[in-house]
Amino acid sequence: MKYKGYLVEEKGDTFSGTIQEVEMPPIADGNVIIKVNYSSLNYKDALASSGAKGVVSSYPFIPGIDVAGEILESTSTNFSEGDLVIATGYKLGMSVFGGFGELVQIPSNWVVPLPDNMSLLQSMSYGTAGLTAGACVKKILDSSKIIDMPVVVSGATGGVGSVAVNLLNKLGYEVHAITGKPTEEKLLNMGASKIIDRTEFLGTPAKPLDRAIFSAGVDTVGGETLSKMLSMIDAHGKKNVLGMMPHPERMIDKYLSGEDGSLFFENLIGNLK
Numbered sequence: 001m002k003y004k005g006y007l008v009e010e011k012g013d014t015f016s017g018t019i020q021e022v023e024m025p026p027i028a029d030g031n032v033i034i035k036v037n038y039s040s041l042n043y044k045d046a047l048a049s050s051g052a053k054g055v056v057s058s059y060p061f062i063p064g065i066d067v068a069g070e071i072l073e074s075t076s077t078n079f080s081e082g083d084l085v086i087a088t089g090y091k092l093g094m095s096v097f098g099g100f101g102e103l104v105q106i107p108s109n110w111v112v113p114l115p116d117n118m119s120l121l122q123s124m125s126y127g128t129a130g131l132t133a134g135a136c137v138k139k140i141l142d143s144s145k146i147i148d149m150p151v152v153v154s155g156a157t158g159g160v161g162s163v164a165v166n167l168l169n170k171l172g173y174e175v176h177a178i179t180g181k182p183t184e185e186k187l188l189n190m191g192a193s194k195i196i197d198r199t200e201f202l203g204t205p206a207k208p209l210d211r212a213i214f215s216a217g218v219d220t221v222g223g224e225t226l227s228k229m230l231s232m233i234d235a236h237g238k239k240n241v242l243g244m245m246p247h248p249e250r251m252i253d254k255y256l257s258g259e260d261g262s263l264f265f266e267n268l269i270g271n272l273k
């Protein structure tokens with residue numbers, strides 16, 4: 001079976017993508033083939049499309065780390081032809097051809113049914129960034145300790161930050177949004193109740209015993225922003241840290257936090273190294 005996809009090829013030192021016809025291998029045991037309706041655009045897709053080291057296992061390759069679509073063929077009893085589904089993460093768009101093609105073939109255990117109250121387009125409008133924000137917000141929601149203070153979100157206009165602001169507001173939290181953009185109105189409309197200018201926030205250095213004024217935080221920026229944010233979160237609060245963390249050694253004692261940071265950060269999506 002042939003399908004069209006955005007195939008990225010390596011030519012010498014350059015990587016370039018074109019729409020090409022690709023052959024879909026016969027379905028393997030345990031797999032499903034999905035007819036792709038939508039895939040979100042993630043920074044990792046840009047890395048995969050530009051040949052960044054360590055993202056894609058080999059080229060030529062079709063990027064796209066998530067998909068929403070319809071089951072075309074299934075070897076799994078969990079899914080039948082015509083089922084509407086979502087898949088995100090695992091090796092999709094990294095070592096398995098991803099969502100920037102008309103079809104994907106992936107293990108059925110990477111796939112979840114599309115929720116009844118969501119369209120395929122809506123699911124990929126949130127995309128993997130939205131799912132990541134959801135994972136952070138869930139950690140805050142699951143916290144058994146209720147602390148009556150606002151939640152702080154950094155990188156608030158970004159993919160993860162903006163969805164986190166919106167979800168937290170919908171769940172009834174008071175959200176303070178740190179941003180470097182002059183987009184006050186947009187963030188207020190998204191659900192922030194207070195906008196904190198990034199430069200002002202970083203204007204005074206972090207002190208180990210800053211006054212705790214936040215019950216929890218979602219940091220999508222790292223570095224000094226994270227450092228400062230941590231000093232202002234209640235000792236029993238939830239700290240969600242995503243992506244790059246320059247100089248983690250400045251903030252974390254590995255003996256106190258565990259090698260992977262898991263004892264300190266309830267939700268570390270990324271890598272301390």
Ligand SMILES: NC(=O)c1ccc[n+]([C@@H]2O[C@H](COP(=O)([O-])OP(=O)(O)OC[C@H]3O[C@@H](n4cnc5c(N)ncnc54)[C@H](OP(=O)(O)O)[C@@H]3O)[C@@H](O)[C@H]2O)c1
Nearest residue numbers: 128129132155156157158159160179180181220242243244
């Ligand atoms: N997207 C995902 O699926 C995903 C999954 C797991 C982990 N992550 C990690 O989460 C982090 C955020 O991802 P994202 O997709 O939300 O990225 P993004 O859409 O690029 O948003 C990042 C935000 O950070 C702020 N920012 C940019 N440059 C900055 C600077 N120099 N100093 C301080 N703030 C700066 C900006 O927001 P303001 O202008 O409003 O401050 C920007 O919108 C990344 O480290 C990523 O690796 C992302």
